[in-house]
Amino acid sequence: MSWIDIPDGSPFGADNLPLGVFRHGDQEPRIGAAIGDQIIDLAPVASAELADVFAQPTLNAFLALGRPVWSETRAWLLDLVNDRDAVEPHLIPQSAVTMLLPIEVGDYVDFYASEQHATNLGRLFRPDAEPLLPNWKHLPVGYHGRAGTVVASGTDIVRPSGQLKAPDAAAPTYGPSQRLDIEVELGYVVGTPSALGKPVSVEDFHEHVYGVVVVNDWSARDIQGWEYVPLGPFLGKSFATSISPWVVSLDALESATVDLPAQDPPVLPYLAGKNLVNYDITFEVRINGHLVSTPPYRDIYWSPAQMLAHMTVNGASIRTGDLYASGTVSGTEQDQLGSLIELTKAGREPITVDGKDYTFLQDGDEVTITAHAGPIGLGEVTGRITPAVS
Numbered sequence: 001m002s003w004i005d006i007p008d009g010s011p012f013g014a015d016n017l018p019l020g021v022f023r024h025g026d027q028e029p030r031i032g033a034a035i036g037d038q039i040i041d042l043a044p045v046a047s048a049e050l051a052d053v054f055a056q057p058t059l060n061a062f063l064a065l066g067r068p069v070w071s072e073t074r075a076w077l078l079d080l081v082n083d084r085d086a087v088e089p090h091l092i093p094q095s096a097v098t099m100l101l102p103i104e105v106g107d108y109v110d111f112y113a114s115e116q117h118a119t120n121l122g123r124l125f126r127p128d129a130e131p132l133l134p135n136w137k138h139l140p141v142g143y144h145g146r147a148g149t150v151v152a153s154g155t156d157i158v159r160p161s162g163q164l165k166a167p168d169a170a171a172p173t174y175g176p177s178q179r180l181d182i183e184v185e186l187g188y189v190v191g192t193p194s195a196l197g198k199p200v201s202v203e204d205f206h207e208h209v210y211g212v213v214v215v216n217d218w219s220a221r222d223i224q225g226w227e228y229v230p231l232g233p234f235l236g237k238s239f240a241t242s243i244s245p246w247v248v249s250l251d252a253l254e255s256a257t258v259d260l261p262a263q264d265p266p267v268l269p270y271l272a273g274k275n276l277v278n279y280d281i282t283f284e285v286r287i288n289g290h291l292v293s294t295p296p297y298r299d300i301y302w303s304p305a306q307m308l309a310h311m312t313v314n315g316a317s318i319r320t321g322d323l324y325a326s327g328t329v330s331g332t333e334q335d336q337l338g339s340l341i342e343l344t345k346a347g348r349e350p351i352t353v354d355g356k357d358y359t360f361l362q363d364g365d366e367v368t369i370t371a372h373a374g375p376i377g378l379g380e381v382t383g384r385i386t387p388a389v390s
C-alpha cells in the first residue's frame with residue numbers, strides 16, 4: 001500500500017484504520033476510517049448492508065453487529081486500502097472535517113485500576129490510613145460516572161463550581177473549583193450487549209468490547225475532597241469527560257498485548273482466566289503544548305476483561321455504546337503520573353510548565369493527551385478550560 005501518502009510518525013498507518021464520526025461541511029455526520037492525515041468515507045465504498053450502518057451519526061449500529069462482523073469489516077478494510085480506484089475518490093483530509101463524539105454513550109463506568117495511582121491518591125486523600133484499601137487487590141474498584149457528559153475531543157470545558165471546603169475550614173463555601181485536574185485514562189467501548197441477570201465472563205471480553213479511546217476524566221479535586229465520603233465521586237467528576245474521536249479496534253491493538261502483572265493475593269474464580277491481557281500503551285500529556293508526563297499503561301493491575309467481568313458479576317447488563325475507563329494511569333516515576341494532584345503533590349510541589357510554576361488548571365489552558373502502542377496510534381483528546389459561569 002504505497003499510493004496513500006502516510007506522513008512519518010502518523011498514528012494512523014495502514015494497519016490501524018480506526019473508526020470515527022466526522023462532519024464534512026454541511027453534510028450529515030457519518031463514519032470514516034482514518035489513514036494518515038486523511039479519512040476514508042466508508043458509506044459510499046461499503047457493501048449495501050454496511051453502507052447504511054456507515055451513514056449513521058454514531059458507531060453504535062456498527063458496534064451492535066458484533067465480533068464476526070467487526071472482524072470481517074477489518075479484513076475488508078485492510079484489503080480496501082490497496083484499491084486505489086475504489087478509495088481515492090472517497091478520501092477527505094482530516095483538516096477539512098470536524099470530528100464528533102464517535103459513540104452514543106450508554107453507561108459510563110470509571111475504574112481505579114492503576115496500583116500506583118490508587119496508592120498515590122490514597123496518600124493524598126487519606127494521609128492517616130493505609131493508601132490501598134483492603135478491597136483494592138480483590139476487585140477492580142470503580143463507580144458509575146455520568147454518560148451524558150462524555151464529550152467529544154475539542155469541546156470546551158467550563159470550570160465547574162460547587163461546594164468547596166478546605167480540611168481546616170469550619171464550613172463549606174460555594175464557588176469555582178480552584179483545583180481543576182486531569183485524569184489520563186484508557187476507555188473501553190462496548191459493542192455487543194449482554195442480557196440482564198447474566199454475568200459476562202472474563203473469557204468473553206473480545207466478544208463484547210470493540211476497541212479503545214483516550215479519555216481525559218476532568219476532575220475538580222476540591223469539590224471531590226469534600227463530597228466523596230461515603231458514596232464516592234459525584235459532582236467533582238460528573239461535569240465533563242472528554243474522549244478521543246477515533247476508536248481503535250482491539251484487533252489493531254493485538255500486537256501491543258502484554259501479560260498482566262502477577263496478582264497477589266489470587267483473585268476469586270470469576271476474575272481468573274488464562275488469557276487476561278493488558279496493553280503496552282504510552283500516553284503523552286501536554287499542557288499548552290508542553291509535555292508534562294508520559295504515563296505507561298502496561299503495568300495496570302487489572303485487565304479490562306476483569307473490569308468487564310466484575311462490572312457484570314451481579315447480573316448488571318451492558319449495552320452497545322457503554323464506555324468503561326481504566327481509571328487514571330500512573331507509572332512509578334515522577335514524569336509518569338496521570339493527574340496534576342499527583343504531579344504536584346496536591347499543589348504543594350509545583351511542576352514547571354513553560355518555565356513557570358504550575359499546579360492546577362488555569363482558565364484558557366489547553367490539555368492534549370495522545371497515546372500510542374508502538375506504531376499503532378490512538379490519536380488525541382484535547383480540551384480547553386473556559387471560565388466558570390457565575
Ligand SMILES: O=C(O)/C=C/C(=O)CC(=O)CC(=O)O
Nearest residue numbers: 111112121122125183327328
Ligand atoms: O481514592 C479516592 O478517594 C479518589 C480516587 C480518584 O479520584 C480516582 C478516580 O476517580 C478513579 C480514577 O480515575 O483512577
Ligand SMILES: [Ca+2]
Nearest residue numbers: 110183217327
Ligand atoms: Ca477517573
Ligand SMILES: [Mg+2]
Nearest residue numbers: 217237240241
Ligand atoms: Mg468525569
